[in-house]
Amino acid sequence: xxxxxxxxxxxxxxxxxxxxxxxxxxxxxxxxxxxxxxxxxxxxxxxxxxxxxxxxxxxxxxxxxxxxxxxxxxxxxxxxxxxxxxxxxxxxxxxxxxxxxxxxxxxxxxxxxxxxxxxxxxxxxxxxxxxxxxxxxxxxxxxxxxxxxxxxxxxxxxxxxxxxxxxxxxxxxxxxxxxxxxxxxxxx
Amino acid sequence: xxxxxxxxxxxxxxxxxxxxxxxxxxxxxxxxxxxxxxxxxxxxxxxxxxxxxxxxxxxxxxxxxxxxxxxxxxxxxxxxxxxxxxxxxxxxxxxxxxxxxxxxxxxxxxxxxxxxxxxxxxxxxxxxxxxxxxxxxxxxxxxxxxxxxxxxxxxxxxxxxxxxxxxxxxxxxxxxxxxxxxxxxxxxxxxxxxxxxxxxxxxxxxxxxxxxxxxxxxxxxxxxxxxxxxxxxxxxxxxxxxxxxxxxxxxxxxxxxxxxxxxxxxxxxxxxxxxxxxxxxxxxxxxxxxxxxxxxxxxxxxxxxxxxxxxxxxxxxxxxxxxxxxxxxxxxxxxxxxxxxxxxxxxxxxxxxxxxxxxxxxxxxxxxxxxxxxxxxxxxxxxxxxxxxxxxxxxxxxxxxxxxxxxxxxxxxxxxxxxxxxxxxxxxxxxxxxxxxxxxxxxxxxxxxxxxxxxxxxxxxxxxxxxxxxxxxxxxxxxxxxxxxxxxxxxxxxxxxxxxxxxxxxxxxxxxxxxxxxxxxxxxxxxxxxxxxxxxxxxxxxxxxxxxxxxxxxxxxxxxxxxxxxxxxxxxxxxxxxxxxxxxxxxxxxxxxxxxxxxxxxxxxxxxxxxxxxxxxxxxxxxxxxxxxxxxxxxxxxxxxxxxxxxxxxxxxxxxxxxxxxxxxxxxxxxxxxxxxxxxxxxxx
Numbered sequence: 020x021x022x023x024x025x026x027x028x029x030x031x032x033x034x035x036x037x038x039x040x041x042x043x044x045x046x047x048x049x050x051x052x053x054x055x056x057x058x059x060x061x062x063x064x065x066x067x068x069x070x071x072x073x074x075x076x077x078x079x080x081x082x083x084x085x086x087x088x089x090x091x092x093x094x095x096x097x098x099x100x101x102x103x104x105x106x107x108x109x110x111x112x113x114x115x116x117x118x119x120x121x122x123x124x125x126x127x128x129x130x131x132x133x134x135x136x137x138x139x140x141x142x143x144x145x146x147x148x149x150x151x152x153x154x155x156x157x158x159x160x161x162x163x164x165x166x167x168x169x170x171x172x173x174x175x176x177x178x179x180x181x182x183x184x185x186x187x188x189x190x191x192x193x194x195x196x197x198x199x200x201x202x203x204x205x206x207x
Numbered sequence: 208x209x210x211x212x213x214x215x216x217x218x219x220x221x222x223x224x225x226x227x228x229x230x231x232x233x234x235x236x237x238x239x240x241x242x243x244x245x246x247x248x249x250x251x252x253x254x255x256x257x258x259x260x261x262x263x264x265x266x267x268x269x270x271x272x273x274x275x276x277x278x279x280x281x282x283x284x285x286x287x288x289x290x291x292x293x294x295x296x297x298x299x300x301x302x303x304x305x306x307x308x309x310x311x312x313x314x315x316x317x318x319x320x321x322x323x324x325x326x327x328x329x330x331x332x333x334x335x336x337x338x339x340x341x342x343x344x345x346x347x348x349x350x351x352x353x354x355x356x357x358x359x360x361x362x363x364x365x366x367x368x369x370x371x372x373x374x375x376x377x378x379x380x381x382x383x384x385x386x387x388x389x390x391x392x393x394x395x396x397x398x399x400x401x402x403x404x405x406x407x408x409x410x411x412x413x414x415x416x417x418x419x420x421x422x423x424x425x426x427x428x429x430x431x432x433x434x435x436x437x438x439x440x441x442x443x444x445x446x447x448x449x450x451x452x453x454x455x456x457x458x459x460x461x462x463x464x465x466x467x468x469x470x471x472x473x474x475x476x477x478x479x480x481x482x483x484x485x486x487x488x489x490x491x492x493x494x495x496x497x498x499x500x501x502x503x504x505x506x507x508x509x510x511x512x513x514x515x516x517x518x519x520x521x522x523x524x525x526x527x528x529x530x531x532x533x534x535x536x537x538x539x540x541x542x543x544x545x546x547x548x549x550x551x552x553x554x555x556x557x558x559x560x561x562x563x564x565x566x567x568x569x570x571x572x573x574x575x576x577x578x579x580x581x582x583x584x585x586x587x588x589x590x591x592x593x594x595x596x597x598x599x600x601x602x603x604x605x606x607x608x609x610x611x612x613x614x615x616x617x618x619x620x621x622x623x624x625x626x627x628x629x630x631x632x633x634x635x636x637x638x639x640x641x642x643x644x645x646x647x648x649x650x651x652x653x654x655x656x657x658x659x660x661x662x663x664x665x666x667x668x669x670x671x672x673x674x675x676x677x678x679x680x681x682x683x684x685x686x687x688x689x690x691x692x693x694x695x696x697x698x699x700x701x702x703x704x705x706x707x708x709x710x711x712x713x714x715x716x717x718x719x720x721x722x723x724x725x726x727x728x729x730x731x732x733x734x735x736x737x738x739x740x741x742x743x744x745x746x747x748x749x750x751x752x753x754x755x756x757x758x759x760x761x762x763x764x765x766x767x768x769x770x771x772x773x774x775x776x777x778x779x780x781x782x783x784x785x786x787x788x789x790x791x792x793x794x795x796x797x798x799x800x801x802x803x804x805x806x807x808x809x810x811x812x813x814x815x816x817x818x819x820x821x822x823x824x825x826x827x828x829x830x831x832x833x834x835x836x837x838x839x840x841x842x843x844x845x846x847x848x849x850x851x852x853x854x855x856x857x858x859x860x861x862x863x864x865x866x867x868x869x870x871x872x873x874x875x876x877x878x879x880x881x882x883x884x885x886x887x888x889x890x891x892x
């Protein structure tokens with residue numbers, strides 16, 4: 020017997036700091052979502068899935084990875100639900116349960132690379148992060164073209180000062196960063 | 208010689224935009240009998256009315272035509288003006304040149320010509336008008352309230368508090384109605400018994416209230432202010448004036464614990480067959496008013512044996528120290544006179560699985576009500592969770608007396624289902640279902656309460672907050688969708704109900720394995736409501752709900768003068784609304800009975816008794832039963848002839864009798880054939 024629906028629901032409530040029963044499915048989160056059109060399960064549907072305990076259905080979906088965490092949904096929710104928090108919780112569960120959608124592999128790899136860089140340096144180091152992302156993504160998919168295509172963007176981004184060559188300039192107190200990560204319980 | 212004043216109104220721009228009011232005034236001034244013709248921007252305003260009054264006084268007008276809006280709008284206004292200026296108000300007529308002319312025509316020339324013709328017709332009519340006096344009808348200062356649920360109780364108490372005598376007729380052995388059986392009430396969760404029983408006691412003790420329980424209205428005669436009502440006092444077999452309510456009889460009855468109790472909606476429990484059952488001599492519930500028993504003739508061994516000429520049992524009679532039991536009791540007919548009637552006969556739940564009283568309505572075989580013991584309706588569930596119910600408020604399911612771990616509540620059973628024949632929303636089910644989930648969750652903390660709903664309709668003070676509380680704090684699980692079917696299955700030796708529903712919010716079918724199902728079914732009027740409505744000449748709709756006179760402006764009046772409605776007999780409603788409406792009806796009764804005489808419009812039908820052939824066509828056609836056949840006798844008592852005669856207290860002046868009379872011997876005062884022909888003829892000139 021695995022985790023019950025009720026347990027899944029309370030896990031999301033703990034992670035997202037919100038009460039799922041508060042949602043009355045008005046649809047305002049989906050209506051305002053800038054990524055809504057590309058999501059098979061809209062934020063409203065994801066909220067409903069969480070409400071009914073069908074959390075894995077959300078976690079396994081590609082839709083949660085389309086969210087850019089702009090927080091428009093949470094800001095506009097008439098019941099003050101943490102919609103973006105619920106989506107974030109589902110992403111965390113997807114990684115923990117190793118059930119993230121294969122369609123979203125690239126996004127998942129990018130997010131992982133980002134978090135690894137932050138965990139290591141206390142802030143992002145672009146070059147290190149890009150290298151980490153490209154290598155791991157290549158290793159997972161053996162898709163060379165993607166990495167080469169991204170490589171051509173490098174000079175342009177350098178020109179616009181979106182990328183810096185400086186290697187490493189970590190924050191001074193790494194212990195604090197570690198504490199933050201530990202407290203959040205993020206396993207990357 | 209007629210001296211008629213014509214006053215044409217512009218109605219701001221409403222009339223003047225499409226009608227040339229000056230041209231109209233000038234043209235109608237030339238009509239025969241018109242003595243003066245004026246126009247003004249707002250005739251209904253104070254300067255406008257003063258203009259009319261001045262002209263009446265100055266010129267001694269014998270008739271007035273106001274050409275403006277519909278008479279529904281301002282006829283009363285202008286008649287009052289004329290009366291104040293000394294002219295009989297019934298010599299004022301209106302020509303409707305707004306709704307029937309300027310608002311429906313855009314061609315100014317044609318509209319102007321039409322306005323002139325409409326005024327010409329009114330002038331012809333007013334030339335033939337006669338001064339009339341309002342009819343005065345004497346009033347009996349006593350009211351009748353039919354039904355003693357919360358609506359009837361409230362109406363009776365309010366009328367009685369106004370110093371008027373009230374007779375309350377209730378068909379059940381006790382007052383209290385449906386509310387007396389409810390558990391706790393939304394949105395405050397106060398106990399129904401706690402708020403109602405003090406009022407029940409008050410109704411039983413009030414010096415101005417005569418309580419007649421176990422009685423039904425047999426016949427209603429007469430008219431507003433003067434009704435004669437025959438009441439059937441059903442044989443109770445107990446003299447409630449002698450009885451002390453000690454309980455010796457019902458405790459001794461050999462049928463004790465064997466008979467379904469209608470007050471508990473015939474609930475029965477598998478684990479304890481006596482639970483919820485009563486004896487043959489019984490009080491329906493301990494808080495009953497009057498707290499006196501009734502013998503159920505169908506189940507009483509003595510009364511059944513008496514039919515066969517024997518005298519069996521009779522244990523209760525032997526036990527009764529007050530000698531109050533009389534097995535030879537008979538139905539009695541009692542006649543009372545009242546001035547006003549309040550109908551408060553309430554509702555019942557639509558019978559879900561069984562055959563229907565109304566052939567246009569179908570049941571829900573797919574929900575297994577009546578087939579599966581654990582599928583109950585919401586009023587049965589009220590009794591199950593009520594502290595005064597058979598289980599003492601413990602939520603036990605009927606089949607085996609287990610505490611259900613999962614209950615499914617289904618809303619809109621019958622309501623809003625065109626295929627089953629009821630299209631209306633029963634209004635209270637969303638609220639009481641939310642309440643049911645709360646009460647259940649308060650008693651079974653880890654139980655699951657699933658609700659299938661179509662919409663949540665929780666309009667009302669603190670109502671939506673209440674529903675949200677059920678969902679957010681008490682954790683009721685709401686699924687938006689209807690249930691298709693319910694099947695009973697045995698899982699691990701326990702009977703379960705498989706509920707096949709849907710959740711349209713996630714777009715998926717939902718199956719719940721429930722221990723019990725509660726159906727929130729449609730509210731329908733009580734059995735016999737249409738028959739009572741017919742006795743009272745009150746209209747009713749296809750479902751049997753009584754019709755109010757106007758949905759907004761006359762919500763407690765009916766088309767039968769002197770008959771008022773309140774509570775769920777008029778349409779589904781909750782307790783606060785019912786109480787408000789009952790107080791409103793009581794207010795209307797007190798207004799009516801506060802005057803020594805009733806004043807009625809004199810524009811009613813009159814039979815020319817010399818011409819009447821007494822064919823009775825009008826008697827049959829009259830929708831208000833205002834016409835009766837009467838005999839005319841000479842001084843020696845010999846019959847001269849029979850004739851139809853109109854009761855001025857009942858006639859509403861609709862004119863149906865005029866249309867059906869083959870000998871043209873009925874006429875409508877104020878709208879005589881002569882006047883109407885003259886109006887039509889004026890168009891031919």
